[in-house]
Amino acid sequence: MIRADAPSSRGTPLFVLSFGARDALAHAAARGGWRTVAARRREQVERRYLASGAAIAVVDLRGAIVEGLEALRRLAPLAAAHGGVLLALTDAGDQARLSDVVDAGATLFLSDPFDDDALAQALRLAQRLVERLAGGREPVRTTLIAAEAQGWRWKPGARAVRLSPALGERLGLTGEEVPLGTLLRRMGRPGRRAARETVRRLLVTGRHGAFAHDGETGDRIVHHLDLDESVGEVAGWIEDLDVDAVPSRPPARDPLTGLANAAAAEAWAAARLAEGSGCVLLMLSVSRFDMINAAFGREAGDALLQGVARRIVRLAGRAARERLVARLAGADYLIGLAAPASAEEAEFLAARLTEAIAQPFVAQDHLVTLSARIGIAAAGADERDAPALLRRAASALAEARAGDTAVAIRDGASAAAAERDRRLEVDLRRALDADEITILFQPQVEVTRGRIVGAEALARWHHPRLGMLGAAELFAAASRSDYLLELSAHVQRRAVEEAARWPKRLDGCRIAINVAAEDMAQPGFADRFAAMVDAGGLDRGRVTLEITETGLIEDLGRAATLLAALRAQGFRVALDDFGTGYSSLAYLKALPLDYLKIDKRLSDDIVGSARDRVVVRSVIDMARSLGLTVIAEGVETEPQLALLAAEGCTLYQGYLCAPPLGSAAFARLVARAGTERA
Structure with a gap:
């Protein structure tokens, strides 16, 4: 079950699209404090997602892989x-199609079977990723902000209902x-x-429910209901739908502006790419329009x-082709050339466009000034993937929104790198589940006698397409997806x-x-x-714990306390990569350490100029004095x-002895070289 105190979720909007388990998912999310808008059809999915105000959308592909991919x-x-x-959300049998899920635009995935706790963890991970994408700013909301939310709350048995200000105004x-x-009278018979039936069922089962009715102006209104158990109230959130049901062949025009709609835009781009002629897309967003709409x-x-x-x-013109x-x-908006x-054009x-939109508008009796951000993506003659091109334009727009410039461009090379990173993040989570991350060991050797006294454990992953990936790339991908822990x-x-x-025979070797x-x-x-x-x-x-220098400097006192606790429990501690960060001798003296590992660049400097050797010598002398x-x-x-031996260095590791090895190869090497307890 999702904990009621799940961080960052209380009252936060969440959009759920599920073709077969809408109410169960909405109920689970609501129990965790999310304000859930849930749908079971993909029609109008873009509009409903934006109108929900949610940054996170859950798309349930279980039993509906084709429909789910289209929605993504x-x-x-x-x-x-x-x-x-x-x-x-995917079925266990859909593992072979995870590549399609990634290509369709999924940021995270969760495979069946999973319980509410696993869903809660995935939602918390998604929320942390939203906060990271916001870069420390308030995460972006779409067209609906808190002041504009339309909802009501009712205590069972009470004669009155509390309305949100926006609903009261409406x-x-x-x-x-x-x-x-x-x-109730405003809802019609x-x-x-x-x-009444939906509320009755909600009070009996406690599960999310929804009902719809016609509004007074002919619009269609959906009420999403959840039971707020913390105060014993029924909470209703209102969503507006377009009146016209979406036919099997969707319309090509946006009803408000008369422009082409999203489906027609993607079809236009796909046609240009299929011709092999290429095109350029400009994705334009009016900045902070939600505030204007609310005001x-x-x-x-x-x-x-x-x-x-x-x-x-x-x-931009209206020419069809x-x-x-x-x-x-x-x-x-999207403009296609x-x-x-x-890209220059x-x-x-x-x-x-940004200049034109910055000119004041007259809306009813108001004079309003707007601004816009634009992302640009250009496709070459050999590009064929229209959804990928749209995602590239969207990424460029996100970059423009986050930066100081009104326009950002994503070329093919940067887009390919971003796509590679995105796929790697998803593949990494799958690799962890499948236990595909292996451990290699690089020997640590006495400088004077050549005896192997230990080894550093290093993560490696043989990626099916990218080949062998080292720890640096693995941990960078994990950090981007908030999967590092x-x-x-x-x-x-x-x-x-x-x-x-x-x-x-390896009992004398440290790790x-x-x-x-x-x-x-x-x-x-430390205890864990x-x-x-x-x-x-x-x-x-x-066991020696290797800790990088940059991970300690933010809170020296706390770091010293933690390292002392680890040493008290029998471990030794090494400060890794010394010479790459701040290299502060003052804080180094304050930390309880056993080893100092000097970075490869300092090892390279030892054979450089006399000036370089002085720097390396001073680091070694300082460490030995401590x-x-x-x-x-x-x-x-x-x-x-x-030269390292002459300066008093005790141990070394590197390709001079051996590259990182599997356990069996490491054992054979130790047998040849001899061991001694460190």
Whole structure:
């Protein structure tokens, strides 16, 4: 079950699209405090996602893989442009199609079977990713902000219902509380019956429910109901739907502006790419339009959207093949330029568009000033993937929204790198589930006698398409997807388990295990690490924790306390990569350490100029004066080793002895070289 105190979720909007489990998912999310808008059809999915105000959309592909992939493709550009996250739920049998899920735009995925706890964890991960994409700013909301939310709350048995200010304004009702009958009469007779039945079922089952009725102006209104158990109230959130049901062949026009809609825009781009002629897309978003809409009302907001559309058309043109102007959803527009248009031409047009939109608009009796951000993506003649091109334009728009410039361009190379990173993040989570991350060991050797006294455990992953990936790329991908703690714990546990199985002749060898700054920031890390080593059957006295310099400097006092606790439990501690960060001797003296590992660049400097050798000598002398054993990393040549020995370096690791090895190869090497307890 999702905890009621799940961080960052209380009252936060969440959009759910599920073709077979809508109410169950909505109920689980609501129990965790999310304000859920749930749908079971993909029609109008872009509009409903934007109108929900949610940054996170859950798309349930279980039993509906084709429909779910289509929904992901339609939501992906909007999520990318607004800093949103798409969480895909998949069947266990869909593992072979995860590549399609990623290509369709999913940011995260969760595979069946899973329980409410696993869903809660995935939602928390998605929320952290939203916050990270916001870069420390308030996460982007779409067209609905808190002040504009339309909802009501009712205590069972009470004669009155509390309305949100926005709903009261819409209904022309004053005061926070109004008689329950007044609200029910606004729903009409069929709406009242549906409301009573849905509320009755909600009170019996506690599960999310929804009902719909016609509004007074002919619109269609959906009420999403949840039971707020913390106060014993029924909470209703209102969503507006277009009146016309979406037919099997969707319309090509946006009803508000008359421009092409999102589906027609993607079809236009696909046609240009299929011809092999290429095209350039400009994705334009009116900045902070949600605030304008809240301040002046929906009618004024609609008038402004129409005015923006007219200015775009005036500058970009309506030619059917050469130019496309479309409204995607909300305050987002797409302009397509067919070949032979270039990125430079698009950039010139973007500058004119931002200038034009910055000119004041008249909406009803208001004079309103707007601004716009634009993302540009150009497709070459060999590009064929229209959804990928739209995602690239959306990524460029997100970059423009986050930066100081009004226009950002994503070329093919940067887009390919971003796509590679995105796929790698998804593949990494699958690799962890499948236990595909392996551990190699690089020997640590006595400088003077050549005896192997230990090894550093290093993570490796043989990616099916990208080949062997090292720890740096693995942890970078994990950090981007907020999966670093899981990867770090996995690598630490596997390293301990393998070292515990080493043959008897390796009993004298130590094992060095890397610990991330994020690990150390977790409460109770020292005790959990010790318990993990004990459970793995490894003697604590053989384990060294390697901690990078930059992970310690933010809170020196806390770091010193944690390292002292680890040493008190029998571990040794090494400061890794010394010389790459701040290299502060003052804080180094304050930390309880056993080893100082000097970075490869300092090892390289030892064979450089006399000035370089002075720097390396001073580091080694300083460490020895503090009672630390010095380990040199990245030693590759005999001259390096000889000079390090002359300066008093104790241990080294690097390709001069051996590359990282599997356990069996490491054991054979130790048998040849001889061992000695460190």
